[in-house]
Amino acid sequence: MTSADTPAPSAHAIGIRQAAFIGVGAMVGAGIFSLLGAAGEVAGAAVWISFLFAGVIALLQGYSFARLGARYPTAGGMLEYVRRGYGDGHVTGIIAWLLLATNAIITGMVAVSFGSYASAAVTDSTDNEFAIKCFAVLVVVVMTGLNLFGSTVVAHAQTVVVYVVIGILSLFAITTLVNIDPDLLAFSGYPSVRDIVSSVALTFFAFLGFGVITFTAKDLRDPSRQLPKAMYLALGLALTVYVAVALGVFGTLSVQEVIDSGGTAIAVAAEPTLGQAGYWLMSVTALFATAGATNAGLYPAAGLCDEMALLGQFPPWLGSRVADHAPMGLVLTAIASSVLAVGFDLSAIASIGSAIALLVFAMVSIGHLRVRGETGANMGMLLLAIGTTAAVLITFAVTTLVDEPGTAVALVVIIVMSIVLDAVWKSRRKSGPIAATVPNEAPAT
Numbered sequence: 001m002t003s004a005d006t007p008a009p010s011a012h013a014i015g016i017r018q019a020a021f022i023g024v025g026a027m028v029g030a031g032i033f034s035l036l037g038a039a040g041e042v043a044g045a046a047v048w049i050s051f052l053f054a055g056v057i058a059l060l061q062g063y064s065f066a067r068l069g070a071r072y073p074t075a076g077g078m079l080e081y082v083r084r085g086y087g088d089g090h091v092t093g094i095i096a097w098l099l100l101a102t103n104a105i106i107t108g109m110v111a112v113s114f115g116s117y118a119s120a121a122v123t124d125s126t127d128n129e130f131a132i133k134c135f136a137v138l139v140v141v142v143m144t145g146l147n148l149f150g151s152t153v154v155a156h157a158q159t160v161v162v163y164v165v166i167g168i169l170s171l172f173a174i175t176t177l178v179n180i181d182p183d184l185l186a187f188s189g190y191p192s193v194r195d196i197v198s199s200v201a202l203t204f205f206a207f208l209g210f211g212v213i214t215f216t217a218k219d220l221r222d223p224s225r226q227l228p229k230a231m232y233l234a235l236g237l238a239l240t241v242y243v244a245v246a247l248g249v250f251g252t253l254s255v256q257e258v259i260d261s262g263g264t265a266i267a268v269a270a271e272p273t274l275g276q277a278g279y280w281l282m283s284v285t286a287l288f289a290t291a292g293a294t295n296a297g298l299y300p301a302a303g304l305c306d307e308m309a310l311l312g313q314f315p316p317w318l319g320s321r322v323a324d325h326a327p328m329g330l331v332l333t334a335i336a337s338s339v340l341a342v343g344f345d346l347s348a349i350a351s352i353g354s355a356i357a358l359l360v361f362a363m364v365s366i367g368h369l370r371v372r373g374e375t376g377a378n379m380g381m382l383l384l385a386i387g388t389t390a391a392v393l394i395t396f397a398v399t400t401l402v403d404e405p406g407t408a409v410a411l412v413v414i415i416v417m418s419i420v421l422d423a424v425w426k427s428r429r430k431s432g433p434i435a436a437t438v439p440n441e442a443p444a445t
Contacts, residue, residue, distance in 0.1 A: 016226045016233065018159055019216040023234035025158040025289070026106070026209025026296035028165055032245050033113055033286040035206055036265040040250070040258045043199035046190040048246035050199040051206065055239035057392065058207035060385035062235050064365045066228035067377040069214055073223030076307035077214035077300060078364055083311070084374075085367020093313045093422035098360055100304060101414050104333050105353035106208055107297035108340030111136040114290035115341070117283050120264055136341035143295040144334040147302070148326055161292030166241065168285040172266070173244035175273045180251025189255075194399070201396030205354040206242060209293065210235055211361075215300035298333060305329025315425055355411050358393040362386055 036047065043050045068081040076083070079096050086092050115136035119128050122135075146157060190196070213231050217223040220230075249258060249269040261268040267286065270278035305328060309319025320328045344352075365385045368377060 013221045014216065014219045015221075016230045018156075019213055019220060019226065019230035020233040020237070021158045021162040022216060022296050022299060023210045023213040023230065024162050024166070024237050025292035026212045026299075027207055027234065027238040028162070028169075028209075028241060028289050028293065032169070032206065032242055033117070033266060033289050035203060036246065036249055037259050037261060039199050039203050040255050040265075042191070042202065043196050044189060044191045044255045045185050045250040046196050047199070047203065047250060048185075048243050049190075050196055050203040051239070051242040051246050053197070053200045054204040054207055054392075055235070055242065057200070057204060057385070057388045058210060059232075059235050059239070060381065060388060061361050061365060062210055062231045063381050064368050064377065064385050065211070065214055066231045067375040068364070068368055068371075069217060069227040069231070070224045071371075071375045073217035073220070073227055074307065076311075077217065077303065078211055078360075079304060079308060079313075081214070081364050082367055085364070085370045088311065088313065090422055090426070091363075093426065094418045095360055095363055096304070096308050096313050097418035097421050098356055098415065100301075100329075100333070101336075101418065102208070102353055102356045102360060103297060103301060103304070104336035105340055105356070106205075107140065107294055107333065107337035108136075108344070109205075109353060110290045110293040110297060111140050111337060111341045114139045114287060114294060116264060117267075117286040117290065120267075121280075121283055121287070133342045137338045139291055139294050140298075140334050140338050140341065143291065143298055144330060146295055147298050147330055157295060158292055161288050161295075165285055165289045165292070166237065168281060169241055169245055172270055172274075172278075172282060173241075173248050175278075176248030176252050176269060177244065179273050180248065182251070184254060185247065185251050194395070197392065197395050198399040200392045201354045201358060203242075204358065204392065207235065207238060208353065208357045209296060210238075211357075212296050212300050215303045218303060294337075297337070298330060301329040301333035302327035303329075305332075312429060313422075352407055352410050352414065355393065355396060355407075356414065358389055358396070362389040362393065365389070 039047045039050060065078060065081070068078075068084070072080050072084055074080040079092070079099060082092050082095050086095075112132065115132035115134070118135035118139075119131040123131050210231060213227065213234055216230065217227055220226045245266065249266055252269045252272055253261070253265070257268070258265045264283070264286075267279045267282040270282040274281065305314060305318045307319075308314040309316050318328050318332070322328055322331050365382055368375065368382055369379075372379065372382065
């Protein structure tokens with residue numbers, strides 16, 4: 001590896017644990033506190049199996065990302081991996097716009113979840129839509145401000161959040177697993193295999209945060225060694241927490257009770273074993289987790305836009321600063337997330353985010369095949385990652401999207417907009433040998 005491939009660490013570099021916790025914070029807030037009710041509508045009490053399958057797919061994709069990250073550690077994160085696989089043509093540009101959209105969707109989704117818990121705590125109601133939206137926008141604004149202080153502050157904040165969340169979720173898992181009702185988890189009550197597989201696309205949303213870790217390369221002292229370790233640590237922690245908590249929740253409440261509880265299902269499940277204090281403890285934990293996930297979701301926005309603007313994939317103004325301080329990418333992501341939080345319901349945001357992310361992740365691993373000689377990745381592992389991701393995406397398309405025409409239309413609109421934005425920008429961009437700035441890359445596609 002040449003020195004040009006490895007970014008110089010920032011003055012305040014972070015470590016493996018901090019990088020991993022940025023990913024864990026993004027995943028846990030987006031997943032276990034947000035999706036149990038929505039996933040239960042599809043997979044019933046088999047949600048833990050859905051999380052397990054989604055975790056395996058995430059680990060396979062994590063292997064691909066870790067190998068790419070060790071070879072190409074830059075501030076551009078996974079977008080750098082796309083460039084290496086596809087060059088600087090339209091494919092990379094379209095995926096960059098899609099990734100920017102996905103990032104905003106994830107952030108908006110967890111902001112809505114924060115709003116649900118905050119509304120329940122302040123107004124004693126989980127159905128006050130106005131309060132939920134207000135709190136969702138508020139957390140986006142606050143976490144945008146936190147991100148302006150830099151990666152070190154974000155990392156320290158995430159470390160505190162993850163310690164609190166993992167600690168309390170471990171207490172919840174232990175107390176509920178000891179007292180679960182086996183009949184509620186009986187295999188005889190599970191839906192069809194097709195439904196469980198279809199739900200994987202939704203529960204996979206809970207693992208999307210691992211992609212954020214790829215953007216920490218610029219802040220690691222030795223990214224080629226530290227990035228893969230951070231990736232595996234984050235995914236391992238998240239998978240363990242998800243399966244344990246899902247078993248605890250669906251072993252305590254009936255499927256209908258989980259669905260009716262919506263975004264506060266985990267807090268309701270804590271009441272039978274921990275009492276009213278357990279409900280409030282889990283509610284406070286959820287506020288920590290979803291605020292941390294919003295924080296982590298905003299984290300990659302500045303680096304993504306700066307890198308893509310520098311390389312000509314985005315217009316230069318996307319890499320500029322508002323008032324000479326706030327990164328334009330961060331500001332726009334915050335605005336888009338707020339709009340999504342106000343204009344879409346929780347399940348709709350999750351469905352769109354999952355579909356786009358599955359598509360982007362599959363494209364990253366397909367591109368990885370073209371540079372496998374440089375990364376040393378195992379061909380079988382890459383094909384397995386691509387195959388499992390494609391299978392879930394196809395199943396999701398023929399089941400969930402058929403029943404949710406609004407989500408399908410929104411998904412098509414986002415993809416078309418990404419294609420149009422890339423085409424319009426590149427038609428106006430001054431011609432230049434941009435691809436020549438990256439050594440040994442694949443030809444533009």
